[in-house]
Amino acid sequence: MSKEGLGATILLKDEAANPSGSFKARRAALSVFDAWEKGYQGVIAATSGNYGAAVAAMAAKLGLKCIILQECYDSHFVGQPEILEKQRHCEALGAEVISMTVGPELFYEDLKLLEETGYYNASLYVPAAIAGIESLGWEIAAQTRHMGIAPAAVVITHAGGGNLTGTARGLK
Numbered sequence: 001m002s003k004e005g006l007g008a009t010i011l012l013k014d015e016a017a018n019p020s021g022s023f024k025a026r027r028a029a030l031s032v033f034d035a036w037e038k039g040y041q042g043v044i045a046a047t048s049g050n051y052g053a054a055v056a057a058m059a060a061k062l063g064l065k066c067i068i069l070q071e072c073y074d075s076h077f078v079g080q081p082e083i084l085e086k087q088r089h090c091e092a093l094g095a096e097v098i099s100m101t102v103g104p105e106l107f108y109e110d111l112k113l114l115e116e117t118g119y120y121n122a123s124l125y126v127p128a129a130i131a132g133i134e135s136l137g138w139e140i141a142a143q144t145r146h147m148g149i150a151p152a153a154v155v156i157t158h159a160g161g162g163n164l165t166g167t168a169r170g171l172k
Contacts, residue, residue: 013140022051023133024124027051028055030132031122032058032120036064038120040119042065044068044117044119045069045110045122046068046070047071050086053086056090056094056095059095060093065119066093066096067119068097070099071103072084074101133162135170138170154171
């Protein structure tokens with residue numbers, strides 16, 4: 001559409017095509033695989049939505065038990081429809097969901113359950129989960145190298161920052 005030499009090659013990577021419909025499937029895949037490989041019987045994750053669905057999907061794939069602690073309600077115990085939908089998604093995948101209100105007790109309950117069950121901590125910030133998000137950068141680098149090009153720029157959502165920094169580390 002542009003004059004010779006003035007165009008750009010624009011490549012898109014659709015993370016919604018991941019098994020749980022989110023880029024968080026990358027974190028969950030490596031984290032849950034690490035649990036499976038180390039012989040854990042189950043995984044636990046604290047979340048407000050997408051990550052819980054990703055962990056539940058990966059745990060179901062590998063036959064691990066899964067407990068999701070999910071911030072479903074505000075301080076007035078009003079449920080947020082999009083988060084309640086993620087709760088149903090997790091349950092449909094066989095996860096036990098503990099619905100909570102938004103607040104610091106989420107992490108207290110998470111730590112308490114980890115101690116009680118002996119399950120793997122599949123939090124967003126364990127090393128395997130961090131490596132999972134780096135895989136996006138690895139893929140971009142490998143796929144563009146295979147095409148004989150190097151990206152001049154990569155545009156990515158910031159989210160909570162992990163997506164951005166993980167992709168950058170993977171590219172590096």
